[in-house]
Amino acid sequence: MASLPSSSSLQQLPYRTPLTLLSPVSDNFVNLPISNWLRRSRFKCSAGQTGFFGKLGRLIKEKAKNDVEKLFSGFTKTRNKLAVIDELLLYWNLSDTDRVLDELEEALLVSDFGPRITMKIVESLRDDIYAGRLKTGNEIKDALKRGILELLAKAPKTELRLGFRKPAVVMIVGVNGGGKTTSLGKLANRLKNEGAKILLAAGDTFRAAASDQLEIWAERTGCDIVVAEKEKTKASSVLSQAIKRGKEQGVDVVLCDTSGRLHTNYSLMEELVACKKTISKIIPGAPNEILLVLDGTTGLNMLPQAREFNEVVGVTGVILTKLDGSARGGCVVSVVDELGIPVKFVGVGEGIDDLQPFDAETFVDAIFS
Structure with a gap:
């Protein structure tokens, strides 16, 4: 198991060229680092979604509308049905x-x-x-x-809601085998490519190879990572270390992996509650997002999982994976209608860029073209 890196060993990854943007609090101008794309596009953010994070979330969604080919390809089996x-x-x-x-x-x-x-x-x-x-x-x-x-439209807020305070914290939760760690890695890649500084937290301390898997994603995406110093370290301890490190290092987003668990396992579900409380003690109001990863090939069988996770930790959004290998694309609508939770990303392939931000109109066009 890899050791926890020291503060000095964490690589300082510079932002792209700073850009003058409107302050989220006033009409004064402040210098905020952000991707060069935003030189040509300045727009207001929705309530509670300000500054760098608001523009980051909207940029990701806007780019998704311009990359519909992958989404159309990913829903081929559903479209054929x-x-x-x-x-x-x-x-x-x-x-x-x-x-x-x-x-x-x-x-x-x-x-x-x-x-x-x-x-x-x-x-x-x-x-x-x-x-x-x-x-x-x-x-x-x-x-x-x-x-x-x-x-x-029952759950219209499909963009990431990262608030206004750095670092934003995103928890990734779900059952084993749903593609949780892989989705986290792909999300890290997408955020990193838009100019955000990302820190990964290996909070899956239950599965033996989980930290190793996340370290591979950290190397692949060029992100820093915090892992447990020793075996049997509590997940909440790893997440605490990562968030504190993120504050010290000026990180934009901390992505927190968690142990996969059956929604019927009470003790493991309670561990998620402990992780959430630990995060909120360090940064009031965090985590900003709790994203539930659901396996799209299970179809409507995913709904009991989603209900239980939502009741325990308050899920803010869903990542639906493996939809490219399934003709069950209608489950996207079922999740939103039954639970009122927005689908924020869909996995439509095995490539690093195949985690697509969800857009309702594009989705409907993709399955009924």
Whole structure:
């Protein structure tokens, strides 16, 4: 196990060229380090999301809209499952409505939109068709897409909410095998590429190879890392060391890995509560984000996990992984509708750049193109 680095050994990674930006508190100008891209784009941040962090979160989301090819490719299997809808609507006529809607319902269920969502969408379409508000197959498809967007609007804040105080702290939680540590590494890479200084905290002290895996990601992304000095170190202790080090070193974001655990394991879930309390003692109001990593291949089976994690630690966002290998893309809508938690990132491939910020309109276009 690697030893905990000293303060002096942590590499000072310089920001890109400083840029004058509006202060989050007043109209005075202050010098804040940020990526060169922002030289050409200055915009206000939403409440509670100020300065560098607000612009960082919005930049990531804006770039995602310009990188839709990966998202479209990642949802190929779901899109292929739903392609039957186009075939159904191509020759639709009013007398054939019930049969077409029954088959549309089946297509949505197979893609894991869930019974409640599916019935709500289908019955709304049925009412509009028989009321004469939808008269063509294209109108029905457009109404279907609008209905899904309305459901996703229940949790609209899909950008990272990193507050205004450095370092921002993000906890990554989830069950074993869901892609938690890999998602953390990919998120570190994305933030680092936008000019943020990142510190990784190896808080998974339960799994033997977890720290080694995260150290590989630290090397791969060029980020510093804090690991336990010895075996059986408490996760909260590692996170405490990392956050204190982050404050000393002027780090922008501390990404905290945690041990994977079954949502039914009470003692391990309580450990997450202890980690959260430790973080908030050092930085009031932190962690800024608690991101739950869910395996997209499990479909609707992920919902009990999400409910339990949310009840215990208060999940602020979801990362859905492995969606490129699944035809269950409808689970994205189920998570938002059932829990009211925004999906913030989706994993659509194995590459380091394949963790994509979630955008509702792009998602709907990707599965119903």
